[in-house]
Amino acid sequence: MTRWTAQQVAGLAPDASSLTAARRLARPGPWSDTGSTPTLLWGKCQGSGKTPYQVSIDLVGPAFRCSCPSRKFPCKHGLALLLLWVDGSGSVADADEAAGFAQEWAAERSARAEAKAAGDAAKPTRAPDPAAAAKRLKERLALMDGGMDDFARWLTDLARSGTASARQQSYAWWDGTAARLVDAQLPGLADDVRSVGGAVSGRPDWAERLLVALGRWWTAARAWSARESLGEDQLGDLRAYLGWSTSTESVRRADAVTDRWLVLGAHRSDDGRLQQQRTWLRGDASGEIVQVLDFAAGGQVLPVARVVGSSLDATLARYPGAAVRRALFVDEPAVADDRGRMPSGASLEDARSAAAQAWGRNPWARRVPVVLADVRVGVDRVVDADGASVRLTDDADVWPLLALTGGRPARVFGELEESRLRPLTVIVHGDDGDGEVVGL
Helix, strand or coil, X not given: CCCCCHXXXXXXXXXXXXXXXXXXXXXXXXXXEEXXXXXXXEEEECCXXXXXXXXXXXXXXXXEEECCCCCCCCCHHHHHHHHHHHHCCCCXXXXXXXXXXXXXXXXXHHHHHHHHHHHHXXXXXXXXXXXXXXXXXXXXXXXXXXXXXXXXXXXXXXXXXXXXXXXXXXXXXXXXHHHHHHHCCCHHHHHHHHHHHHHHHHCCCHHHHHHHHHHHHHHHHHHHHCHHHCCHHHXXXXXXXXXXXXXXXXXXXXXXXEEEEEEEEEEEEECCCEEEEEEEEEECCCCCEEEEEEEEECCCCCCCCCCCCCEEEEEEEEXXXXXXXXEEECCCCEXXXXXXXXXXXXXXXXXXXXXXXXXXXXXXXXXXXXXXXXXXXXXXXXXXXXXXXEEXXXXXXXXXXXXXXXXXXXXXXXXXXXXXXXXXXXXXXXXXXXXXXXXX
């Protein structure tokens, strides 16, 4: 397997402190019994105790195991071993056979996967009660109808009093509206209201943000009242925005496509209640870009991020929707030996035009994936070769981006979120897809 870059390892870190600690450990001193095969990486790291920690890494997944007590995933020891392997100085030698503890762990993972597959195949299926399901659906629709009617009246009052009055409201006013939406089983809409409420009180471009949100909210209210006339894709986008989830079983049965998928970029967020990981993939044959979403609540841990720039042979099942579609893996993907070629990119004008078309098909899409060509990075914006610019999002990781590009034009993949850009991947030192792909 081709050795990764240090930037790709950094993209797997659960947080900055884990990466900093891993870099301190990425030296031969603490390590013993290290080695690697094309699919496995292993080693022992001496900690503060008498017994060194055993670290095993499946490079295909990637997947990690470490005997340390850390609840972070991957922990600093797994990241450090990867950095040591990436260094290529000989500290982690190639081997024909994996160490015993790494072999045992790999065999256990394989056995669990086989047992799960066999168990799923043998598991009896209970036929749902159609009458009970119809009753639950009727009750939920009635609750949602009432919530949307109340929200439409709230919007009308806000429009009559003027958007300037919203600036004077406390956050409790926005939160109260969101709480009523949650009670009406409209959690997605509630999250949007809370987000906009925070922006109105804290962002200089609050008026523009609020005006766009009002249009999005009113469109959702009117579309819900006319939902019987919507097509399946339009209704799918509306349901996703409102927070009415679609079962994974029904998605797997509906619309699946097999392709070689290039990992364009990924982003993690944490609002204190829920962690989310977005992974953007582009089909080699189809050219379609989809997002895979993973969530973790409470003490749960997000899955390890896919390596940016890698290619996955996989079947993806797509959720109903017209634009910026979500998908899920039908089975565990296989990592291809060769790396894919990143798209060539477009100007800001072309990217905005494509985004406008996507929002025209799905007005509730929060963000649209774009690849920009020949952009120069500033501290708060990027500028393309035509002189057009776009501001960066407040959470953009701009300093690594500045360091990687060094003032030179580069290709950037990111999310266009309303009028701002969140860079996720940069392609440097190469043309036509051959440059170094670095996840931010």
